[in-house]
Amino acid sequence: MDKLTEVLTRKFGYDSFREGQKEIIEHVIAGQDVVAILPTGMGKSLLYQLPGYLMEGSVVIVSPLLSLMQDQVEQLKMLGEKRVVAINSFLSFEQKEMAFRNLSSYKFIFTSPEMLQNERFNHALSDIRIAYIVADEAHCISQWGFDFRPDYLRIAKWLQHYRQTNVLALTATATTNVVHDIKDTLLMREPYEYIHSLDRPTIAYEAIEVKNAQEKLAWILGRITSTSGPGILYTQSRKKTEMYAHELQKRGIRVAYYHAKMDQDDRILVQQQFQQGQLEWICATNAFGMGIHKDNIRQIIHDHIPTSIASYMQEVGRAARDGAQSIASLLFTATDVEQAFYVAMQDFPEEADIRLAYESNNIQLQLPETTARILDYWKEELTEQETTRLFQTIKQKKWTEIQGLYTMLQNGVCIREQLLHYFDEQLTNRPKHCCSKCSLPLQEILVDRKQLSEKSEEIDWKIKLDELLHS
Amino acid sequence: MYFQQLLLLIIHKFQGERSSTAPYYLLKGKKSGQTIQDVTYFQLHPYFSLYPKLAKETYEEEIMKLHAEGFIIMNESMIAITEKGLHQIVSVRRPFYNGWILRGNEFIFWGRVELIVQTLSQFQGNEKKFVPVQKNNEIHHFVKAFLHERDFQSKTFVANFKKQLFHLLENTQLLEIHRNLFVYRLSGYKNSGLTWEQLASHHHITVLDVKFLFIECLHILLNEITEEKYPDFHALTKDIYVQTPLTDSANKTSKLFEKGYTIEEVARMRFLKRNTIEDHVIEIVSVNPNFPVGSFISDEQIQQVLQIAQERQTKKLKIIREEIPDLSYFQIRLALTKGEEING
Ligand SMILES: [Zn+2]
Numbered sequence: 074m075d076k077l078t079e080v081l082t083r084k085f086g087y088d089s090f091r092e093g094q095k096e097i098i099e100h101v102i103a104g105q106d107v108v109a110i111l112p113t114g115m116g117k118s119l120l121y122q123l124p125g126y127l128m129e130g131s132v133v134i135v136s137p138l139l140s141l142m143q144d145q146v147e148q149l150k151m152l153g154e155k156r157v158v159a160i161n162s163f164l165s166f167e168q169k170e171m172a173f174r175n176l177s178s179y180k181f182i183f184t185s186p187e188m189l190q191n192e193r194f195n196h197a198l199s200d201i202r203i204a205y206i207v208a209d210e211a212h213c214i215s216q217w218g219f220d221f222r223p224d225y226l227r228i229a230k231w232l233q234h235y236r237q238t239n240v241l242a243l244t245a246t247a248t249t250n251v252v253h254d255i256k257d258t259l260l261m262r263e264p265y266e267y268i269h270s271l272d273r274p275t276i277a278y279e280a281i282e283v284k285n286a287q288e289k290l291a292w293i294l295g296r297i298t299s300t301s302g303p304g305i306l307y308t309q310s311r312k313k314t315e316m317y318a319h320e321l322q323k324r325g326i327r328v329a330y331y332h333a334k335m336d337q338d339d340r341i342l343v344q345q346q347f348q349q350g351q352l353e354w355i356c357a358t359n360a361f362g363m364g365i366h367k368d369n370i371r372q373i374i375h376d377h378i379p380t381s382i383a384s385y386m387q388e389v390g391r392a393a394r395d396g397a398q399s400i401a402s403l404l405f406t407a408t409d410v411e412q413a414f415y416v417a418m419q420d421f422p423e424e425a426d427i428r429l430a431y432e433s434n435n436i437q438l439q440l441p442e443t444t445a446r447i448l449d450y451w452k453e454e455l456t457e458q459e460t461t462r463l464f465q466t467i468k469q470k471k472w473t474e475i476q477g478l479y480t481m482l483q484n485g486v487c488i489r490e491q492l493l494h495y496f497d498e499q500l501t502n503r504p505k506h507c508c509s510k511c512s513l514p515l516q517e518i519l520v521d522r523k524q525l526s527e528k529s530e531e532i533d534w535k536i537k538l539d540e541l542l543h544s
Numbered sequence: 545m546y547f548q549q550l551l552l553l554i555i556h557k558f559q560g561e562r563s564s565t566a567p568y569y570l571l572k573g574k575k576s577g578q579t580i581q582d583v584t585y586f587q588l589h590p591y592f593s594l595y596p597k598l599a600k601e602t603y604e605e606e607i608m609k610l611h612a613e614g615f616i617i618m619n620e621s622m623i624a625i626t627e628k629g630l631h632q633i634v635s636v637r638r639p640f641y642n643g644w645i646l647r648g649n650e651f652i653f654w655g656r657v658e659l660i661v662q663t664l665s666q667f668q669g670n671e672k673k674f675v676p677v678q679k680n681n682e683i684h685h686f687v688k689a690f691l692h693e694r695d696f697q698s699k700t701f702v703a704n705f706k707k708q709l710f711h712l713l714e715n716t717q718l719l720e721i722h723r724n725l726f727v728y729r730l731s732g733y734k735n736s737g738l739t740w741e742q743l744a745s746h747h748h749i750t751v752l753d754v755k756f757l758f759i760e761c762l763h764i765l766l767n768e769i770t771e772e773k774y775p776d777f778h779a780l781t782k783d784i785y786v787q788t789p790l791t792d793s794a795n796k797t798s799k800l801f802e803k804g805y806t807i808e809e810v811a812r813m814r815f816l817k818r819n820t821i822e823d824h825v826i827e828i829v830s831v832n833p834n835f836p837v838g839s840f841i842s843d844e845q846i847q848q849v850l851q852i853a854q855e856r857q858t859k860k861l862k863i864i865r866e867e868i869p870d871l872s873y874f875q876i877r878l879a880l881t882k883g884e885e886i887n888g
Contacts, residue, residue, distance in 0.1 A: 339739040534727035541732035
C-alpha cells in the first residue's frame with residue numbers, strides 16, 4: 074500500500090480514493106497551487122485534511138462561512154483529531170490570546186477572512202510553520218459568485234506575506250469567470266486545476282409551472298403526503314417554512330421548519346432529528362443545509378425560482394449522497410422571476426446608499442449590515458463612480474441570470490444540459506432518468522409513502538429516560 | 545396562560561406604583577438603579593433576570609392580551625391588576641423561582657446535564673464519536689473534566705447517575721409537565737431532544753409557557769440539590785450561583801466607600817454623575833443590609849419616611865416628599881429600601 078492510501082485508511086477509514094482526490098493531494102504535497110472544483114458531497118474535506126498528515130507544520134484554512142467552520146471542526150474532532158482550533162470573532166479576548174499562544178500545537182487552524190486583519194493573530198502566525206493555506210468556499214471571493222463576501226478579498230493582501238506557501242482553493246461551484254477571479258485573488262502561479270463534472274446523474278430534475286400559490290401548495294401537499302422522503306422543501310421566507318410545516322403536520326407528516334431566526338439550540342435539534350430519521354421532511358429557508366450529514370435524502374423541492382444557478386445546484390446537491398436515485402422538483406409561476414430578483418437585491422446597495430457611504434463615515438447605523446460591509450470594502454478600493462458602475466453591472470448580470478433561469482425552466486431544452494452549460498460543461502452521458510423535458514417516469518423514481526402507524530406519541534418522561542440511559 | 549399568570553403576579557406585586565415597562569426590565573434583569581431598587585422595595589427577588597432574552601415585542605403582545613381580557617389596567621405612568629385579574633391568580637399554584645441568585649446561570653447547569661446524558665447515552669449505544677448538541681466550549685471543558693474524574697464508562701456510574709436524576713425528578717414540588725419538558729429536551733443515542741415548539745405543541749401550550757416552565761423546573765431542581773443526596777449533580781452546580789449580586793460598577797463604588805470616600809468624591813474619581821453613585825448606594829444597601837448608611841440619612845429620618853409610607857399606604861416618592869420636603873429623593877429611596885429589610 075502506498076503512503077497516501079495508508080493514511081487514508083488509518084485516519085479516515087476509507088479503502089480507496091475517489092476520482093481526482095489522489096491527484097489533488099499529490100499536487101498539494103508537491104507544493105503546487107491547486108484549484109479544485111468538486112460537487113458537494115464528493116469528499117472535499119479530505120482534500121485539505123489528508124496532506125496535513127504527511128507534511129510538517131500547520132494547515133491554515135480560511136473559511137468565510139462561520140456555521141460551516143464550526144461543523145468542520147466538529148467533523149475533524151469526530152475523526153479523533155484533537156489538534157484543531159477555530160479562530161473567529163466568536164472567541165472571547167482571553168480565548169483568542171490562549172489560542173495565539175499555543176498556535177503551533179494545532180495541526181488545523183480554521184479562521185475567517187475578517188481575522189486575517191488581526192495583528193496579534195498575524196504575529197502569532199508568523200512564528201509558526203505553515204504547511205499550506207486552504208481557501209475554502211473559494212467562490213465567495215468572486216463578486217460573480219452567488220455568496221460574495223467582500224472581506225474575503227482582503228486575503229489577497231494577506232497572502233503577499235506568504236508567497237512561499239502554496240494555496241489550495243476549494244469550491245463546489247464555479248463558472249469560468251469565478252475560477253479566473255479565484256486564481257487572480259489568491260495570487261496563484263500556474264495552479265493545477267481539477268474540475269470535476271458538476272453533473273449528479275442520480276438526481277433527476279423536474280420543473281412544474283403552476284398558476285398561483287394555491288396550486289403550489291396543493292401540489293406540494295400531494296407530493297409529500299403520497300411519496301416517500303427524506304426530503305427538504307426550500308422556500309423563501311421564514312413565515313412560509315412555518316406555514317408549510319404546519320400544513321404537513323396536520324396531514325400526519327413528521328416535519329419541522331428551519332430558519333435562521335430560530336434559537337441555535339433548536340436549530341441543532343432539528344438538524345439532528347432529521348439526520349437520525351425522526352423527521353421525514355424539513356421546510357427550510359436557504360439557511361438549512363450547511364453541515365448536514367445525511368446520505369439518503371431522496372427529494373428536494375423548491376417552491377420558487379432561486380436567486381442563482383450556483384446556489385440552486387448546491388441546494389439540490391444535498392440529495393443522493395449515497396448514489397441512489399433521487400429527484401429535484403421546482404415549482405414556479407410566471408411572477409416568480411420578479412420575486413427572485415427582489416430577494417436577490419435585498420441587501421444590494423442602491424445608488425443612494427453608495428452616495429451615503431462615500432459621504433459619511435458611519436453607515437452601519439443607516440444601512441443593513443451586509444450592505445454596509447460591502448460598501449465599507451469598496452470605499453477603500455474604488456471611487457464613488459466606479460463603485461456605482463460596478464453595482465450597475467452586477468445588478469444587470471443578476472437580472473440576466475435569473476431571467477435565464479426562468480427561460481431554462483420554461484423552454485423545451487433538457488434541464489440537465491442547460492445547468493451544465495452554465496458552468497461551461499457539456500453533458501456526456503445522459504442518465505436514464507434525466508429531467509421532465511426528456512423522460513421522467515415518476516413511478517420509477519418515487520416510492521409510495523408508507524402511512525405511519527398512527528401510534529399516538531404518548532409523553533412519559535420515565536420511558537424517554539429509560540431510552541436515553543438504560544439500566 | 546402560565547406566563548400570563550406569572551405576569552399578573554408580578555404586576556400585582558408592583559402594587560400599581562410602576563409603569564408597564566417595569567415588569568419587562570425585571571424579567572430581563574436590567575441592571576439599573578431603579579430596577580435593582582424595585583427588587584427590594586417590592587420583594588421581587590425570585591423574578592429578577594428570569595429571561596434575559598425576552599423580546600420587547602413579545603412582552604408587549606402579552607401585556608396587550610392581558611389588557612384586552614380586562615385583567616389589567618394601565619396608562620403611561622402605571623400598570624395595575626384588576627379584580628378580574630386577581631381572580632386569575634388567587635387560586636393557582638405559586639411558581640417557584642430563584643432569579644436573583646441564578647440570573648440565567650441555570651442554563652449552565654442544564655448544558656452540563658444535557659452533555660453528560662448525551663455522552664453516557666452515546667457510549668451505551670457504542671457510538672463514541674458524535675456531534676454534541678451543546679456547543680458551548682466552557683461546558684465541554686467542564687464536562688470532560690467531570691467525566692474524567694469519574695469512572696464514567698462503568699455500569700455503576702451510569703446507574704448511579706440515572707438514579708440520582710430519577711430521584712431528583714420525582715421531587716414533589718415538580719409538576720408532571722416540568723419532568724416531561726426536562727427529559728424530552730434531552731438528547732442521546734439515536735434520540736434527539738425536542739425543540740421548544742415541539743414541546744409546546746405536544747402539551748398544547750405556548751412556546752413562552754414552555755420556556756418559563758422549563759426555567760422554573762431548573763430552579764426547583766437546583767433548590768433541591770444537596771451534596772449528601774445528589775453528590776454528582778451537586779458537582780454540576782459549581783459556580784452557577786451569583787456570588788456578589790452587585791453590578792461591576794456598583795461593586796467598584798462599594799470598594800471606594802469602604803475606603804471612606806464620600807458620594808461627591810466617588811463621583812469625581814469615577815467620572816460619574818452623582819445620581820449614578822446614589823443608584824449604587826441603593827443597590828449596595830439592597831444586597832447588603834449591614835452597609836452603614838449613617839452618613840446619608842439618620843435613623844430618625846428613616847423612621848419618619850417609613851411612618852409616612854405606612855400612613856399614606858404608598859411607596860410613591862413624590863407623595864412622601866410633599867410631607868418632608870427637607871429630604872432628597874435619594875434619602876427617601878434609601879429609607880424605603882432599609883424599611884423593606886426591616887419588614888421583610
Ligand atoms: Zn434532460
